[in-house]
Amino acid sequence: MTDDLAERMRRSRTEDLLLMARARPEDGILPEAVLAAQAELESRELPVEELEELTSDLDVWQAHEATAATRHLSGPAVVFFGLSSLILVGVFASRVLRARGYHQMATDALAATAIGYLLTWGVLALLFVLFG
Numbered sequence: 001m002t003d004d005l006a007e008r009m010r011r012s013r014t015e016d017l018l019l020m021a022r023a024r025p026e027d028g029i030l031p032e033a034v035l036a037a038q039a040e041l042e043s044r045e046l047p048v049e050e051l052e053e054l055t056s057d058l059d060v061w062q063a064h065e066a067t068a069a070t071r072h073l074s075g076p077a078v079v080f081f082g083l084s085s086l087i088l089v090g091v092f093a094s095r096v097l098r099a100r101g102y103h104q105m106a107t108d109a110l111a112a113t114a115i116g117y118l119l120t121w122g123v124l125a126l127l128f129v130l131f132g
Helices: 002-011 014-021 031-044 048-066 075-099 103-131
Strands: none
Touching: 002 031, 014 031, 014 048, 075 103
């Protein structure tokens, strides 16, 4: 097991080793893995400047990840999901029509949904180009 763990650490990226080496008990990483990561980092004999840069990058990434659970969608993302939900209604309605035997109506409904979707996004793209 220890040899397998050491081999896995040798194959790991330096960033991943730093993340493991800095793990807290609540992170769920086994203490043996933390020690193995620390040992592998020491064996790589990385320059101090490189370690400091990687640690700084890791700090930035961890701060970004810490806020991920409470971040809101951006305005364009809200518009995207709002409009995408409309296409689901059209697709669902076309499936219902097809299931009831109205094959041509289902095809027409699906085509109209696709055209409406493309036109909507075309208009939004045009507005974005015009008004930035």
